[in-house]
Amino acid sequence: MTRIFRKSALTAAVMLSTAAVVSTAQAQEDLNVVSWGGAYTMSQEEAYSKPWTEKTGQRIVNIDRSATGLAGLRAQVEAGNVTWDLVDMLPADAKIACAEGLIEILDHDELLAPAPDGRLPSEDFIPRALDECFVATIVYSNIVAFNTEMFPADNQPSTIADVFDLENFPGTRSLQRRPINNLEWALIADGVPHEEVYELLATDEGVERALAKLDTIKDNVIWWSEGAQPPQLLADKEVAFASAYNGRIFDAQVNENQPFEIIWDAQVFELDGWVVPRGKLDVAKDFLRFSTESEQNAAQASYISYGPARKSGAALVGDHIPTGIDMIPHMPTYEPNFATALPKDDEFWADYQDELNERFDAWLAQ
Secondary structure, eight states: OHHHHHHHHHHHHHHHHHHHHHHHHHTOOOEEEEEOOHHHHHHHIIIIIHHHHHHHOOOEEEEEOGGGHHHHHHHHHHHTOOOOSEEEEOHHHHHHHHHTTOBOOOOHHHHSOOOTTOOOHHHHBOTTSEETTEEEEEEEEEEEEEEGGGSOTTOOOOSHHHHTOTTTSOSOEEEESSSTTHHHHHHHHTTOOGGGHHHHHTSHHHHHHHHHHHHTTGGGEEEEOSTTHHHHHHHTTSOSEEEEEHHHHHHHHHHSOOOEEEEEEEEEEEEEEEEOBTTOHHHHHHHHHHHTSHHHHHHHTTTSSOEESBHHHHTTOOOOTTTOOOSGGGSTTSHHHHTTOEEOOHHHHHHHHHHHHHHHHHHHHO
16 A cells, blocks of 8 residues: 555646646746837737747737847846846857846757757757857848839839939938948948958048948938838838838838839848847756747748748748749848858948947038
8 A cells, every 4th residue: 555655646746747847837927028129020920929838828029129139238247137038149249248148058959949850950040140148039131122114115214323323313211320331331332342341440441431432322311229210211202212121121022012122232131039138047048049049040931031041941942922922032142142141241240330339420410
C-alpha cells in the first residue's frame, strides 16, 4: 500500500506541477513589444503576435516607439524602471545600446531555434544579421518613391539623381529629418561611386559636399519624422517625391491602390530586428525564439515586402496575404531592384551618428 500511495502521490504531484506550468503560462503578464507602427507592426502582429497568443495565451502589446527607442531605453534604465520587454531596433542603434549596457548580450545558438534542416542560427542567418546584442528579422530598404500622376507618362523619374533635379522633375520633396540616407544619396547623386561614399563621409570635405548637394533642394523639402507621413504626403500630392521605407510604399501601392512608384536606384538597404532590454531576457526569450523561427520569418514576408533575415526563411516565402500577388518582385533583394543598392554601414553610423546629427541639425537651422 505504501508503494501504491507513493506512486499515486508522485503522479498527482506531476499532474499538479504540469497544471501549474500551463496555468502560469496562460496567466503570464502582457509582453510589451516596441516597434515602428504602420504596415510593419501589422506584419509582426500577423506573423508573430497572433500565433504566439494562440499558442500561449500571452497577449503582445505593441508600442510604436522604435523611432525613439534608444533614447527611451536610456531613460528607463537610468530611472531603474524598464517597462519594455523587447524592442525592434536598427543595428547602428543596437551597437550603441549594447556598448552602453542598455540591452542584453545574446548567445544566438543557445537562444534561437535551429533551421528546419538543423543548421545552427549562426549558420542560417544572413551575414551581419547576428550581432552581440542583436537579432535581425528582416532586410528592408530606404528608398525614394514618387507619385506617378505628378509627372508626364514620358518623363517619369528613375534615378536618385532625378530627386535632386528640380528643373526636369519639379515639385516638393519629403525627406526624413536625419542625416542617415540623405547624406549617402546626396553624394551618389553628386557622382560619388558607391564604394567611396562612407570613406568620403568620414571627412569634413565629404560631409560639406553632401550638405552642399542637399542645399540644391533644401527650399523644396518637407521633413518627416514618422514613417506614416511619406505615403500620406504622396497620396495628398503635397509632395512629388518622398523618402520612405519600402514596406510603407508597398502597402500603399497594393492595399490602397496608390499610384506610387519606387526608385530602386541607390536604395540603402539594412537589417532590422530585436534587442532585449537589460534585465528582460527571462521575460522575452520565449517570444524572441518563436518570432525568429524560419516559419515566422517567412510568414512576415507574406504581409510586407521585407526579406527574411534567415536563409531558410527565404525559401519559405509565399504570395502576399491577402491579395495573392507574387512577393518576389517587391523584395529589396530582388535582383533588378538590388543592382545599385548600397548597404548601410552600421559601424560608420555607430561611430559618427551623434556628430553628424549635430551637423545636420545645424545645417537645417541655417
